[in-house]
Amino acid sequence: MENHNILSWNVRGINKREKQRSLRTFCYLNKIGIGAFLETKLRGNKIEEMMTSHFVGWNHYTGSANEGRILLVWQANIVSVEVLQDSDQFIHAYVKELGSSKEFCLSFVYGRNTIDEQLQLWQDLSRLSFPVNPWLVAGDFTAVFYFNDRLGGRDVAAMEMVDAQRWRSIGLVDELRTCGSHYTWSNKQAAEARIYSKLDRIFKNEAWLDLFPQSEAYVNWDMIYDHCFCVIKTITTLNLGIKPFRFFNMWADHEGFRETVLQNWIKPIKAHGLERIMRQLVRLKHILRKFNIREIGDVVHKYTVAKENYQSAQCQLQKDPYSANLQREERSAFGTFSSQSRYYDSYLRQKSKIN
Structure with a gap:
C-alpha cells in the first residue's frame, strides 16, 4: 500500500x-x-x-x-x-x-x-x-x-x-x-x-x-x-524531500529547552511588530531542529541500537539455545532495551498525536 x-x-x-x-x-x-x-x-x-x-x-x-x-x-x-x-x-x-x-x-x-x-x-x-x-x-x-x-x-x-x-x-x-x-x-x-x-x-x-x-x-x-x-x-520508501517542521511537547520537559529558546529569542532582529515575531519564529524553528537532532536524536539512536542488539541476541540464542553465555547476553540486551524504551515511549506518544 x-x-x-x-x-x-x-x-x-x-x-x-x-x-x-x-x-x-x-x-x-x-x-x-x-x-x-x-x-x-x-x-x-x-x-x-x-x-x-x-x-x-x-x-x-x-x-x-x-x-x-x-x-x-x-x-x-x-x-x-x-x-x-x-x-x-x-x-x-x-x-x-x-x-x-x-x-x-x-x-x-x-x-x-x-x-x-x-x-x-x-x-x-x-x-x-x-x-x-x-x-x-x-x-x-x-x-x-x-x-x-x-x-x-x-x-x-x-x-x-x-x-x-x-x-x-x-x-x-x-x-x-x-x-x-x-x-x-x-x-x-x-x-x-x-x-x-x-x-x-x-x-x-x-x-x-x-x-x-x-x-x-x-x-x-x-x-x-x-x-x-x-x-x-509493499513498496520501497521514497525520499519526498524536506519534512515539515513539527513541534513536540516533550521538548519542553528537557532540561536544556528553556535556556535554548530564551537565548535565541532575545537575539536582535532588524524588524518590528508582527514581522519581527515571524522572523523570530522562523529562526527558532531552525534552532529547535538542531536541538532535536542533538538532544532528542540521541535517545532515538540509543533506543534503535538497543532494540537491534536485543533482536540480534535472540537470533543468536536460537542457534545455540543451551549456551549460558548467549542466555546472559540475551538477558543483558533485554535489560538495556527496556530502560531505553521508557525514554523513547514519551517521544513516540507525542509523535503519534501529531500524526
Whole structure:
C-alpha cells in the first residue's frame, strides 16, 4: 500500500493497557495500514475500549466464531475493507486502497492445534471466493511445513506436515520473500527447555506480485511477546524531500529547552511588530531542529541500537539455545532495551498525536 504496510502478529492477550499502547506505537512506527492481532483474548466491550482509547481513526472486525482469536484492524482513511468469509480459524477480506486503483484479497489465519481442525483449515482455504485475483495469506498456522521448523523439544514428525504440504501442493500460493528470524515462536524457557518453532508464515499468489512486485515480509522479535511480528512491506520508501517542521511537547520537559529558546529569542532582529515575531519564529524553528537532532536524536539512536542488539541476541540464542553465555547476553540486551524504551515511549506518544 502507498506508504503503508500489513501486519500479522500473535500477541497472546492484550487486555493490559500497556500492551495496547505498545501495539499502537508499533503500528505507527511501522506504518501499518491494515493488520490482524491474533490470540487477543479481547471480547465485547473490551475491544471497543481498546479501539476508542488507542486506535482513533481505525476500524475493526471480529466475528462471533473468532472473537478473542482474530481482530482485523485497518486505518479508515487508508483502505476500505469488506469481510467475505470467516470462521474460528481465519478472516478473509476484500481490500480496496482509497485514492488508488489497487485492490486485493487478504486472509489472516490463526490455526487450531489438532490435526482434524488443521485439516478443516486447509480445506476452507482452498475453497475461498475471490472478487479480485491478488491474494495474500498471513498468520499463525500452528502447523509445521518442514523438518527444520522446530528446534528443541521433540523432532518434527512426517505426519505433522502431510496436510499442510498437501495444501501447498495445490499451487494456489507460495511463500513471500522473507527476511529476519527463521523461527517465529519460542516458549522463552531457559537452558535445555528452550524450544523454537516456525509457526507464522506469509503466502502470496502470482497476481499479488504483479500488484506489489517489491513486497517482502520482515519477521522479528519484539520485547515480551513469544511470537515474532510479521510486517509485509509493499513498496520501497521514497525520499519526498524536506519534512515539515513539527513541534513536540516533550521538548519542553528537557532540561536544556528553556535556556535554548530564551537565548535565541532575545537575539536582535532588524524588524518590528508582527514581522519581527515571524522572523523570530522562523529562526527558532531552525534552532529547535538542531536541538532535536542533538538532544532528542540521541535517545532515538540509543533506543534503535538497543532494540537491534536485543533482536540480534535472540537470533543468536536460537542457534545455540543451551549456551549460558548467549542466555546472559540475551538477558543483558533485554535489560538495556527496556530502560531505553521508557525514554523513547514519551517521544513516540507525542509523535503519534501529531500524526
